[in-house]
Amino acid sequence: MVSTIRLSTDELAFTLLIAGHSTAAQQALLLGLGREISKEEARGRLSAAGNVLFGRGLVMIGDDGSVKAVPILAEVGRVLTGAAATLRFTLNQPDGPRVLSYHYIDGAIYEHWLERGVTHVISRVEEAAISDGCRILFDIADRQELPNVTGQWPDTAFRQMMRQRDPAVVAGMLREYGLEGNWVDWLAEDIVRPQAIGDMLAIYYHGEERAPMADEGRLIALGNGRFWLFHPVQQDGEAWIRLLPSTNDSLQAQLHQLVQVCREIAARQTTETREMTVNGDGASLKAGQG
Numbered sequence: 076m077v078s079t080i081r082l083s084t085d086e087l088a089f090t091l092l093i094a095g096h097s098t099a100a101q102q103a104l105l106l107g108l109g110r111e112i113s114k115e116e117a118r119g120r121l122s123a124a125g126n127v128l129f130g131r132g133l134v135m136i137g138d139d140g141s142v143k144a145v146p147i148l149a150e151v152g153r154v155l156t157g158a159a160a161t162l163r164f165t166l167n168q169p170d171g172p173r174v175l176s177y178h179y180i181d182g183a184i185y186e187h188w189l190e191r192g193v194t195h196v197i198s199r200v201e202e203a204a205i206s207d208g209c210r211i212l213f214d215i216a217d218r219q220e221l222p223n224v225t226g227q228w229p230d231t232a233f234r235q236m237m238r239q240r241d242p243a244v245v246a247g248m249l250r251e252y253g254l255e256g257n258w259v260d261w262l263a264e265d266i267v268r269p270q271a272i273g274d275m276l277a278i279y280y281h282g283e284e285r286a287p288m289a290d291e292g293r294l295i296a297l298g299n300g301r302f303w304l305f306h307p308v309q310q311d312g313e314a315w316i317r318l319l320p321s322t323n324d325s326l327q328a329q330l331h332q333l334v335q336v337c338r339e340i341a342a343r344q345t346t347e348t349r350e351m352t353v354n355g356d357g358a359s360l361k362a363g364q365g
Contacts, residue, residue, distance in 0.1 A: 078147070078198075079196060079197070079198040080147055080148070080151060080196075080197050080198075081190070081194050081195065081196050081197075082151070082194070082195045082197070083124065083127075083193065083194060083195070084103060084104065084106075084107030084108070084193070084195065085104070085107075085120045085121065085123065085124035086124045086127060086128055087103050087107075087151075087155075087195050088100040088101075088103040088104045088107070088120070088121060088124065089121050089124040089125050089128060089134075090128075090144060090148055090151055090152050091103055091152055091155065091156065092121060093134070093142050093143070093144055093152075094144065094149065094152030094153070094156065096152070096156045099155070099156055100121075101117070104117060104120065125142065128148070132145065133145050133147070133148045134148065151197055153180070154178050154180055154185045154187075154197070155178070155187070155197075156285070157180055158178035158179055158180045158185075158280070159179050159180055159279070159280075159340055159341040159343075159344035160178075160179040160277065160278060160279050160280075160336075160337040160338075160340035160341045160344075161176050161177065161178050161179070161278040161287070161337070162176070162177040162179075162205065162275070162276070162277055162278070162333055162334060162337045163175070163176045163177075163275070163276050163278055164176070164208070164209055164212050164213070164273065164274075164275050165273055165274050165276075166212055166213060166271050166272075166273035166295075166297075167271060167272050167273065168270065168271035168297075169271075171192060173188075173189070173212060174188065174189055175187075175188040175208050175209075175212050176188070177200075177204075177205050177208070177337075179337050179338070179340070179341035180341070182341075183199055184199070184200055184201070184202060184204075184205070185197060185198065185199050185200065186198045186199075186200045186204055186208060188208070202334065205330070205334060206327060206330060209275070209326070209330055210323075212273075213273055213295055213297070213302070213326075214297075215297075215302045215323060215326065216323075218297070218300055218301055218302045219300050219301045219321075220321055220322045220323065221258055221301065221320065221321040221322070222320045222321070222322050222325075223256075223258075223320070224256075224258055224262070224303075224318055224319075224320060224321055225254075225318060225319075225320070226249070226252060226253060226254040226317075226318045227252070227308075227310075227315050227316060227317040227318060228248075228249070228252040228315065228316055229313060229314070229315055229316070230307065230313075230314035230315060230316055231314075232248060232252070233316045235248070236248055236249075236263075236266050236267075237266060237267075239266075239267055240267060241267070242260065242263040242264040242266075242267045242268070243263070245263035245266050245267055246259050246260050246262075246263035249262065249263060254318075261298065261299075261301060262298075262303060262318075264298065264299065265296055265297075265298025265299065265301060265303060266296065268298075268299075269296045269297060269298055270297045270298060270299070271296075271297040272294070272295070272296055272297075273294070273295040273296075273297070274292055274293065274294050274295065275292060275293045275295070275329070275330065275333055276289040276291070276292040276333075277289055277290075277291040277292065277333045277336040277337050277340070279340045291332070291333060291336045292307060292333070293305065293306055293307075293319075293329050293333070294306075294307065294316075295326075301321065302321055303318070303321055304318075304319040304320070304321055304325060304326055304329065305317065305318060305319065306319055306329070
């Protein structure tokens, strides 16, 4: 991909459809619209999207009468349905969620974000863009840093805290787990009344249906001029939440770890694909070496 491409949700769904991924196309429409739609509405939307893409020169009619995507659009379909790993940032806020994804495929990284909730923007980027995207999405540059915060508590307790309406109750719960300092009251306030809640997930895809799964991730809470960084961990077979220093350096360090996870997942899939090619198509490989 030599440039950035912008697609509406309907155009993205049409792209996935002509790439042979009808289920992914349906999911794109459902997620984009936020509601179920009838088959008639889906056909109408996809037909209109196809006409728009044809007018933009992004699809053409083949000699056999089939609809074909030009290379840059075909690349979008390949990336969104075949990525080995995805580093996904999500920020849930009152005016709606914001999602920024970085897809790893064939040694390349593609940035995919939703502009103003209506336009999908997809670009091939260098790895350095991930740090910039993370900083912009979570908007922590002007927030207070708290380098000395520390502590951990069970995930079940964390869920109870988030259901509370009184920060004083949450502060008491946090202190029961050994947290100390004036900042405990700030944390309690931001757990009860967060401005936004986000996460960073290193996603891999499982099975023929490519179900997205994540074993590694971090949570972010934006509060009153502050931000908090949490690491879900397993401890003695139970899920715990570990509070990390609230600094930009700490966030970047955690981001680096997740980037490394995605690199390893992508590299592993590349190796497996090569082994399958050698073992399953050896005759063709030898013929090509002639």
